[in-house]
Amino acid sequence: MKHTEPLSKGPDWNFELIDRYDQAIREVAVGEFGLDCYPNQIEIIASEQMLDAYASVGLPISYPHWSFGKQFIIQQEAYRKGAQGLAYEIVINSDPCIAYLMEENSMPLQGLVIAHACYGHNSFFKGNYLFRQWTSADSIIDYMVFARNYVSRCEERYGIQAVEDMFDACHTLRDYGVSRYHRPRQLSITEELARQRERAEYDRLRHDEIWSTLPVNPADQNQQMPAGSVEEPQENILYFLEKFSPKLSGWQREIIRIVRKMGQYFYPQGQTQVMNEGWATFWHYTILNRLYDKGLVDDSFMIEVLASHTNVIMQRGFDERGYGGLNPYALGFAMFMDIRRICEEPTDEDRHWFPDIAGTPWLPALDFAMRNYKDESFIRQYLSPKLIRDFHLFAIADYEDNAYLEVDSIHNEAGYQRVRRLLSDQYNRDGQLPDLQVSGFDQDGDRSLTIQHRIHRYRPLSDEADTVLGHLQRLWGFDVKLETIDDSGVTLSDKLYS
Amino acid sequence: MSIIIDRRLNDRNKNAANRARFMRRYKAQIKRAVSDMVAERSIEKMRGGGDVKLPARDVSEPKLRHGTGGDREMVLPGNREFNAGDRLKRPPGGGEGEGGGEGGGDGEDSFTFTLSREEFMNLFFDDLELPHLVRNQVGDIKELRPQRAGFTSQGSPTNLSVVRTMRQALGRRIALRSAAQRRLDEIEALQEENEQTDDGWIDDAEVQLLRQRIKRVPFLDDIDLRFRNRVMVPKPMSQAVMFCLMDVSASMDEHRKDLAKRFYTLLHLFLSRKYERVDIVFIRHTDDADEVDEQTFFNDRKTGGTVVLSALELMREVIADRYAPDQWNIYAAQASDGDAFGADPERSRGFLEEQLLPLVRYYAYIEVNGFEPVRRSTLASTYQRIENSHFVMASVREHRDIYPVFRELFTADPARVVP
Incomplete structure (x- = not known):
């Protein structure tokens, strides 16, 4: 069916138009390209409200804390000075997927945002494995409502200052409140007892006196854990504090939990920025072009959309003014476009590098990539030599022992593999965060806690570490020992916080 | 099917509470910054609120991260001239890189943000209040103003x-x-x-x-x-005029003028918090008085003797001319080094007490003593005898005295209320 009449003309929008665009976009996104999305909830907000939403890290509700006020002030200042335009949208990983559209946007921009957020991001949230594993989209809003109410009750009972101190301490450890692997569910006490009874019963039935005559190996006898160790090192420091800190009271544990939950909620987002934005950008580009081909939007619409689009995917060189690192929109968009290209028009190089997708249908290939990767693995898998050339990527090595920086590899035949690996490492969360784990807890002695910092490639902690460990010590309530070990496990230094 | 919701009418200022918390947390620092601003600005400009700078270190949220040093590689876009194996000089500052900071405002070492006029005033005058007596009078109703009141079946x-x-x-x-x-x-x-x-x-x-x-x-x-x-409702007076009287005779040097200026600034700010409109009248005097603009008032030199009475008389004339006491709240601040000769102090006191004080809400006499040792000046010792709750006097010697003195004059102190 070929429409010849565009859905609207001019920059003005109204609710009816938004609805019509949404339907047209849905028809393309879901009907033609088969994107799998949560239901959408599109909310129109004013720019001040957008600033608000920014400050509370993109969640519509949050507990009160001064740091959000600080964020808000930063955003407000930047906006006021015109240093930064507002994002056109914010989208929340929830079910239904909530997208904020700003009232100042023109109709073409609203169309762009609907395609980008309500179908691009939305399908990513629903499809990507990290989001599927780690966030319960249907309950985050409810949880935040609970958190906010709980926190304000705590403030009433224990005073704003006490609650604030608690959050200050927890926020410094925000990055260390994430569980990366699912654990089996903890058994309740009744279940545990039942299991023990079952085992005892099994032992009784299988009891054979003859086994008790076997000699006992004396080495096995004293298998008790040495004092001051935990069963296994814990990387989720906040979780450990919440469960085992000897001094905290109930509400304090709950606050640790709230911070932890939020950290966990944002955990996948931090690791899929390139993919997520790339995916959404790819889809708004593809969907709106399709609308244009169908004659549903006119030239002026498309020109405005493309103007914003090109701004968004702008990548400056490292030595240009305004360079702010690799632009996740640019890289992600280029990669998804490139996968499509490899599928549709592979060159010999592509066939050599990507034998499994070159020349296959592009939709399933893209879908597979979206579902099963995070930034790190996505780049390692899909960054093609062509893109490395297009972006003129090169790697610089900064080694402590050298008085100079060295160009490690560039965008040439010899360098593709290495540049790709290094770029992928750059998106690896483990490389970004220092490796600190709880390694010991002297339960029967002085109750001190040992934190092990495994130093990697001689990269030390920054100066702030002392403040953070001071907070940690306050949360723990007893001495905290920071033990620095090198890659081979040799202890380099000890530091006591008390 | 998508749901479309119009949320524009919802709360706009969700973060006001968080912002307020931020302000409360850093109140001491912010207040210090605000006090510093007095030195830099003219009286009128103080009204607009302004940028406050806090040291970034104070407001930072510490996190665990890698410090400088150790071995690492970075991948960057936009290579033009490098080839593998090229060596580069390490940039100064111990190898920045990795996206270059979080971009908090414009400076790396300071956190700048803007206070609204209201916030600025509130911080500045934290718990000051117009004296109770005066505030009651501010509420006096002297004028009527039409206000909408629905519809009627008769009218023009x-x-x-x-x-x-x-x-x-x-x-x-x-x-x-x-x-x-x-x-x-x-x-x-x-x-x-x-x-x-x-x-x-x-x-x-x-x-x-x-x-x-x-x-x-x-x-x-x-x-x-x-x-x-339309019904006529009583309109609370919303305008005030502030008279700045200053002795500019030779004995008033730059330092003393500066002290006086600060005091006027504070008073003006304080009044503009209470009134919609505040006029300022600058009257300077030596042995005769004239009305001038702010620039002249503070910066021009004029030499001559000292006749305080001339300024007071001019003030009364201006009041009679332009500021009818039943429409204007009149405040006056007189700054002088206290030198007065002959019969002048006594006559000034008489004039002030009988002619001016009944007209004004508040009359403050500030004696700027410079660095001289404490002694009661001729004018001060005469003024001392004035017994009127609208009149206060204080003496300042250094910059840092101004604010405390001002606070002392206007502190909301129930003990000072005159029935």
Whole structure:
């Protein structure tokens, strides 16, 4: 069916138009390209409200804390000075997927945002494995409502200052409140007892006196854990504090939990920025072009959309003014476009590098990539030599022992593999965060806690570490020992916080 | 199907509470920054609020991260001239890189943000208050002001509300016509039926009558008219005038003028927190007084003797001329080094007490002593004898005295309230 009449003309929008665009976009996104999305909830907000939403890290509700006020002030200042335009949208990983559209946007921009957020991001949230594993989209809003109410009750009972101190301490450890692997569910006490009874019963039935005559190996006898160790090192420091800190009271544990939950909620987002934005950008580009081909939007619409689009995917060189690192929109968009290209028009190089997708249908290939990767693995898998050339990527090595920086590899035949690996490492969360784990807890002695910092490639902690460990010590309530070990496990230094 | 919701009417300032918390947390630092601003600005400019700079270190949120040093590689876009193996000089500052900071404002070492005028004033005058006595008088009602108060059925044509009137007329027309119209409809329905069966007759007279009745209902009637109603409500006085009197004779040096300027600034700010409009009148005097603009007031030199009375007389003239005491809240601040000669101090005191004090809300005499040792000046010792709750005096010697003295004069202290 070929429409010849565009859905609207001019920059003005109204609710009816938004609805019509949404339907047209849905028809393309879901009907033609088969994107799998949560239901959408599109909310129109004013720019001040957008600033608000920014400050509370993109969640519509949050507990009160001064740091959000600080964020808000930063955003407000930047906006006021015109240093930064507002994002056109914010989208929340929830079910239904909530997208904020700003009232100042023109109709073409609203169309762009609907395609980008309500179908691009939305399908990513629903499809990507990290989001599927780690966030319960249907309950985050409810949880935040609970958190906010709980926190304000705590403030009433224990005073704003006490609650604030608690959050200050927890926020410094925000990055260390994430569980990366699912654990089996903890058994309740009744279940545990039942299991023990079952085992005892099994032992009784299988009891054979003859086994008790076997000699006992004396080495096995004293298998008790040495004092001051935990069963296994814990990387989720906040979780450990919440469960085992000897001094905290109930509400304090709950606050640790709230911070932890939020950290966990944002955990996948931090690791899929390139993919997520790339995916959404790819889809708004593809969907709106399709609308244009169908004659549903006119030239002026498309020109405005493309103007914003090109701004968004702008990548400056490292030595240009305004360079702010690799632009996740640019890289992600280029990669998804490139996968499509490899599928549709592979060159010999592509066939050599990507034998499994070159020349296959592009939709399933893209879908597979979206579902099963995070930034790190996505780049390692899909960054093609062509893109490395297009972006003129090169790697610089900064080694402590050298008085100079060295160009490690560039965008040439010899360098593709290495540049790709290094770029992928750059998106690896483990490389970004220092490796600190709880390694010991002297339960029967002085109750001190040992934190092990495994130093990697001689990269030390920054100066702030002392403040953070001071907070940690306050949360723990007893001495905290920071033990620095090198890659081979040799202890380099000890530091006591008390 | 997507749900579309208009949230524009929801709360706009969700983060106001968080912002307030931020302010509370850093109140000490912010207040210090605000006090520093007094030195840099002119009186008028102080009103607008302004940028506050805090050291970034103070407001940072510490996190665990890698410090400088160790081995690492970075991948960057936009290579033009490098080849593998090239060596580069390490940039100064110990290898920045990795996206270059979080971009908090414009400076790496300071966190700048803007205070609204209100916040600025509140911080500045934290718990100061106009003396209780005066505040009561501020509430005195001297003037009336029209205010909207719904609609009435009588009024002047200029106040006619067309929309209301038409709405009223429409309602009336529907009400008056409906009975006749209903009957007419009935008859017409009957008529149609009869046409089909071709028997019976129609009461033409009744139809005519009904039609006439409907027609007679006027489009607009007197009773439809609605007028916007305005009532006169008492209007609290919202304007104040502030007289700055200063002795500019030779003995007032730059330092003393600067002290005086700071005091005037504070007073002006303080008043503009309370009143919608604050006029300032600058009167300088040596042995005679003249009214000047701010620039001249603070910067121009004029030499001569000292006759305080001249300034007071000029002030009374200006009041009589332009600021009727029943319409203006009058405040005055006089700054002087206290030198006065002959009969002048005594006559000034008399004039002030009898002529001026009854007109003003508050009269502050500030003696700027410079660095001289404490001694009671001639003027001060004469003024000392004034017994009037509208009059205060204080003496300042250094910059840092100004604010405390000002606070002392205006502290909301119930003990100072004169019944």
